[in-house]
Amino acid sequence: HPTDTILPNMSLQLSNNNNLSTHLVAWRAPDDPSTSDYSLGGDSSFQILVWNRTMPYWRRAALDGVLVFAMYQSKSGPIMSQTIVNRGGEFYLTYTVSDGSASMRMILHYTGMVKLLAWNSNSLSWDVFFERPGSSCDRYASCGPFGYCDATEAVATCKCLDGFESVGLDFSLGCQRKKEIRCGQGDSFITLLNMKTPDKFLYIRNRSFDQCAEECSRNCSCTAYAYANLSNLGVTVDQSRCLVWMGELVDTEKRGDGLGENLYLRIPSSSVNKKTGALKIALPVMASLLIIMCICLVWIRKSRGKDQTKAPMNYAVPEQLGNSDVLYDQNSEFLWISFNDIIAATDGFSDSNVLGKGGFGIVYKRAHWKVARKLLLKGLPSVLIKEWSILETK
Structure with a gap:
């Protein structure tokens, strides 16, 4: 139990055969090393979570094949990377640092923030170059069920997923479907790009993309699915990762750093047809209006020309x-x-x-x-x- 700090090449145990894991535990105050309410650890789905007592405070999405945990911009490129290692059925999170890079460490701050620090030899202090949660809506489930934190905006804000509308002014109440799905009456899946996958999923191992999609589409209770190819992680974990959601989608985010993945969301087919039909109607109408406007402009210009020639001296x-x-x-x-x-x-x-x-x-x-x-x-x-x-x- 490494208290509140993990150093390069140290391993943080995410889970073992008894489903136990090692935790970082934050100090109570800057000058008080006694344990606080904040702790950090992982689960069997390779998620990294920070808890405030027993309640999730921040969550890093399930492993999706991206090895880089943080980017430290320098001439030599990223200097810290994250890997998941399987040691006899026990999974460990390990951080490595490039040769010649500055001294680095990761801490769980007493405020509940996860921070990556690099030693600055000029100022003789630790510089923060990565920390989470990054904004108020980056905290766990802050946008409520079926809401998501849009980090692509200048100021991160809560929004509703496509096909949903806000329950009230307070986004903590989440969003609700505009039109309910009726099992057996047809439905479709839309692709939400660059998303942080929600929490509370069912992890299905060893599935292809088509098999993963079939797992969700044949079950009327399935609201979404996501698939990732983990082959670039070598033999440390499964070669594929299929996630399906059977209920509410919570703690979803639209990523602005390009590190998200595709989330396939179930919506009624009528919603897709309605949008397509509206587009088919709108385009000809807009084209007709544009032609009429052009004709009117030509007529006005000609009329003005005639008026000028007819105008008496x-x-x-x-x-x-x-x-x-x-x-x-x-x-x-x-x-x-x-x-x-x-x-x-x-x-x-x-x-x-x-x-x-x-x-x-x-x-x-x-x-x-x-x-x-x-x-x-x-x-x-x-x-x-x-x-x-x-x-x-x-």
């Missing part, structure tokens, strides 16, 4: 013109035309030159081509020489 009144001979200013919204030139062009607003009358006044034709030529030479656009449209004035 603004003409200055004689008081504004004075005796100026400036005919057209590109930077002005007004077309500057000498009033005397207009009189000459219309032959003094002669009735013989009237083409017709409209809501905006009388329309005159040009009277003298020489005057029109004069206006053209001054810069008046030729289109305006063909016909004049001005307000009737005295």
Whole structure:
């Protein structure tokens, strides 16, 4: 019983033939080495747990083939690794450290935190580079049954698994199914990626992935399953690991470090069909709306263009013109035309030159081509020489 500390190459017994294990026991205070309520140990499923008296406080998920327990970022890469060793039916957890690395140790802190420490020769102190639980919802079952801690968010928060909804404002009450599963009426499994597998599972040995899936699908009480290939652990443990859950899923987490695994969750088939059907309806509707919006935008642009071409020219009144001979200013919204030139062009607003009358006044034709030529030479656009449209004035 190594009190609260385990050093590299020491072995922590997880279980033996009598289902007993070795525990780390935290100090009661920084200066009080008497035993506290916090202890750490393992079980036959190779889970690592911290207990507060008899209640779980934090749990590391069942072994899934990942050997690295903590990553200490340095130029040489990870320097601490974890292995499970089978010694005649008794399983031990062993930590090893790379050659030339700093001195390291793992402790169960008096606060219940699991900490990996590395000696800093510059500051002559122990640096913490890994600790759990990492957040409030990382504590055991803090998000309640069928809830999970989403560690991928900037701030880890509790959420409900797919197909479930919150029971109340307090997530400790967990989540409930939106639609109950009726045995024999069809159901499906959805894949939840990168998950910390829940607690309270049934460990089935020596199963392939298909056999593991069949174990759950044929039992209406099975809510989820998970499978891992442990062949990279050598001959120390079983080559496969099939976990099935027959009731509530507790202490689940969405991992943000890529060390999670697939969790296959049972939901009613109608939920899958409903989502698929809604998607099939939504996509054509969205495409149709997009086409209609494009047509409307083109029509509006064309309408604005027609309005601009149909918009009447603004003409200055004689008081504004004075005796100026400036005919057209590109930077002005007004077309500057000498009033005397207009009189000459219309032959003094002669009735013989009237083409017709409209809501905006009388329309005159040009009277003298020489005057029109004069206006053209001054810069008046030729289109305006063909016909004049001005307000009737005295």
